[in-house]
Amino acid sequence: MNAIVARAHNFSAGPAALPEEVLREAQEELLEWRGEGASVLELSHRGKAFMRLAEEAEASLRRLLAVPEDYAVLFLQGGARLHFALIPMNFAAGARADYVLTGYWSEKAFKEGGRISEARVAASSKHSRYVTVPSFSAWDLDPGAAYVHLTPNETIHGVEFHDFPDLGAVPVIADMSSTLLSRPLEVRRYGMIYAGAQKNIGPAGLVLLILRRDLLERCPATLPEILSYRRHAEEGSMLNTPPTFAWYLAGKVFAWIERQGGLEEMERRNRRKAELLYAAIDGSGGFYRNPVEPAFRSWMNVPFILADPSLDELFLREAQAHGLLALKGHRAVGGMRASLYNAVPVAAVEALTDFMGDFARRHG
Ligand SMILES: Cc1ncc(COP(=O)(O)O)c(C=O)c1O
Known part of the structure; x- marks a missing residue:
């Protein structure tokens, strides 16, 4: 049996199926990449070749989503769940933050938010066992909140929504782990979008952040550097060693989407x-x-x-x-x-x- 026939139809929620074309490219390049005499796995993230890859991946993502210039794109780690904690640490430590609960993952984000901020439920469909999205008229939004957190696609409950009320000056922070890149998106409606890679982006180990640069000014200077979005942005996601292979594969997935x-x-x-x-x-x-x-x-x-x-x-x-x-x-x-x-x-x-x-x- 050859390799193509042996690959089954994979409906995993994540880590999930990757485009076969991308895996084949990576297979071909695994021992030697771009004339470097080594695999991408074995090269410094600060070397010329990797820096070029990083730029190409970001440029491709920016084209796909038409990311405005005043938004930073970060390639970080920790899974989406690290960011459940980093979001309040960076934007709402000791302050108020609103959460809209539409399923398992938004509930988890809210609970984590409550350890660091005055997290509040602005709307919830828990009473329905999360088979719907609270109607906009029932959203009780706090105009003084540091942000409103949404989960536009609930991976476990299978609930998805892409419309939300006008939230004025309060930035919308959206966990798009399981929907980013599945359709066009108006980035400008969000203060920050984040997504664990292991669904539509690439392998586990990478988290993508797209955030309005002015929000970075809110990150407290007292935060440990490694937890600070501002420091990560200042260092081009290379404050420490990034997940280079995941970044490389994500770049290939972006290019594949463009080709499609x-x-x-x-x-x-x-x-x-x-x-x-x-x-x-x-x-x-x-x-x-x-x-x-x-x-x-x-x-x-x-x-x-x-x-x-x-x-x-x-x-x-x-x-x-x-x-x-x-x-x-x-x-x-x-x-x-x-x-x-x-x-x-x-x-x-x-x-x-x-x-x-x-x-x-x-x-x-
Ligand atoms: C919507 C959503 N948010 C957060 C997570 C948690 O992601 P991680 O395991 O990368 O921390 C998942 C994982 O499936 C998810 O689907």
Whole structure:
């Protein structure tokens, strides 16, 4: 069996599927990169070759998202969860901060925020078990808050929203770990966007930050340097050794997206994949069910349950045998989940929906 045939359809929520083309490029370059006589893994981040790579990756990301000049782009570490803590440390230590709760991850960000700031719930859909987004009229926003924190795509609950009320001068800080680069985005609506890389960007170990430069003036000078966004920005994300291989792969993913036609093309494919899967779920006569209010269904993470949970194990076993990987739902909600990030082709979703239809016919 050759390597292409052996690769299964991977629906992992993260670390997630990467474009095969990107992996092949990295494979080809693994022993020797750009005439340097060594792998990118073995070279200094301060050397000319890596510095060029870093610039190219940032430029490519800026083109994709049309990032305005007055926004800095940082390539940091710690996973998104480190930033749940760094955000209040940098922008709201001892001050007020608003959080909108729409699922598991926004709740985690809020709890962490509460250790450092006067974190407050401005709106929550917890009462619905996070199957919707609180209606704008119910958002109780504090005009004196240091920021409002949103999670536009809840990876576990499968809830997604990209619209929000006008928040005036209060900066919006958004955890876009599982939606960034899935569609075009108006960066200017946000004070800061951050995203763990291991979904649509690259491998784990890298966190991308896009933030308005004026906000950096708010970072307290008393913060330890390594925790200070201002210091990281001043040093071009090289205050300490960055995750060089993750940065390299992220650059390749950005270039791949550009070659595919950019975020408009990602949007077209992602819409199609989501439509296919939700249609299969909704058209199954109740065999499968997705609980999320249709207007807020995620394009990236689709949780679904089987009406008869005693079939769960069999479903997963048979799916695996059909080359459909990582469909087990998160332990917090159970059931199944298919993550449909950029690197998951439409054909993978077709294979999944064919399997689901067949499974339902045999067991319904
Ligand atoms: C939306 C969101 N935020 C935060 C996290 C936590 O990311 P990390 O494990 O990189 O800290 C995840 C992980 O899946 C996520 O999906």
